[in-house]
Amino acid sequence: DGGITQSPKYLFRKEGQNVTLSCEQNLNHDAMYWYRQDPGQGLRLIYYSQIVNDFQKGDIAEGYSVSREKKESFPLTVTSAQKNPTAFYLCASIGGKKLFFGSGTQLSVL
Amino acid sequence: EDQVTQSPEALRLQEGESSSLNCSYTVSGLRGLFWYRQDPGKGPEFLFTLYSAGEEKEKERLKATLTKKESFLHITAPKPEDSATYLCAVRSNQAGTALIFGKGTTLSVSS
Numbered sequence A: 001d002g003g004i005t006q007s008p009k010y011l012f013r014k015e016g017q018n019v020t021l022s023c024e025q026n027l028n029h030d031a032m033y034w035y036r037q038d039p040g041q042g043l044r045l046i047y048y049s050q051i052v053n054d055f056q057k058g059d060i061a062e063g064y065s066v067s068r069e070k071k072e073s074f075p076l077t078v079t080s081a082q083k084n085p086t087a088f089y090l091c092a093s094i095g096g097k098k099l100f101f102g103s104g105t106q107l108s109v110l
Numbered sequence B: 001e002d003q004v005t006q007s008p009e010a011l012r013l014q015e016g017e018s019s020s021l022n023c024s025y026t027v028s029g030l031r032g033l034f035w036y037r038q039d040p041g042k043g044p045e046f047l048f049t050l051y052s053a054g055e056e057k058e059k060e061r062l063k064a065t066l067t068k069k070e071s072f073l074h075i076t077a078p079k080p081e082d083s084a085t086y087l088c089a090v091r092s093n094q095a096g097t098a099l100i101f102g103k104g105t106t107l108s109v110s111s
Helices: none
Strands: A004-007 A010-013 A019-025 A032-037 A043-051 A054-057 A064-066 A076-078 A087-095 A098-101 A105-109 B003-007 B010-014 B019-026 B030-038 B045-050 B056-059 B062-066 B070-075 B084-092 B105-110
Touching: A004 A087, A010 A019, A019 A032, A019 A087, A019 A105, A043 A064, A098 B030, A098 B045, B003 B084, B010 B019, B019 B030, B019 B084, B030 B070, B045 B056, B045 B062, B070 B084
Parallel strands: A010 A105, B010 B105
Antiparallel strands: A004 A019, A019 A076, A032 A043, A032 A087, A043 A054, A064 A076, A087 A098, A087 A105, B003 B019, B019 B070, B030 B045, B030 B084, B056 B062, B062 B070, B084 B105
C-alpha cells in the first residue's frame, strides 16, 4: 500500500542528545513537510522540501535539522539546541494538491 | 500575516444532535481551504478541499461550505464514531505549498 511511514512511534531523548525521526514515502511525491503538534495547538511547520537536495525553514526551525538525499526520505533531527522537544511530530507529503500525513512520532524527554 | 481561527475549541453533542464547526481565515490570496479529521495519537486524515466562495462538499454526515471569510463543517445527526479533532487549514499565495493550520475543534459525541 502507498503511504507515509514514520518511525519510531515513540521516542525518548536524554538531555544533550540529538535524536532522528524517520519519514519514508512511496507515493512518488516531490514535496515533503515536517510539522510539530503540541496539545491544544495547531500544527506548526518546522521544515519543508520541494525537491531532492533542497529544503527551507518553516516557522519554528530553530533546534531542528533535516536532509533530503532521496526523494522517498526526509529525516528530521531534533538537536540538543531544541530545549522543549516534547511534542507529536508529523511528516507529510503533497500530491494532487492534498497533504497526506504519516502516523506521527511522539517525542518525550527523559 | 496568514491566520486561521477555529471555534469552538471543544464541542459536546448528543448522538443525533446536529451542529457546525467554524473556521475563519485571513490570507493573502486563498489557494485552497482544507478540512482534516484527527484521532488521538494518529496523523490527520483528509476530508475536503474547497477553493472558492459558495463551494460545498459532502461526505456521509459531514458537509463543508466556504465563504470569503470563513468555512463551516456541518455535522448532521452525528454518531459516537464522529468523535475526533477536526482541523482546518489554508494554502495561500504567501505560504507556497505548505498549509497553515488552525488549532482544531475537539468533538465528542455521546450516545
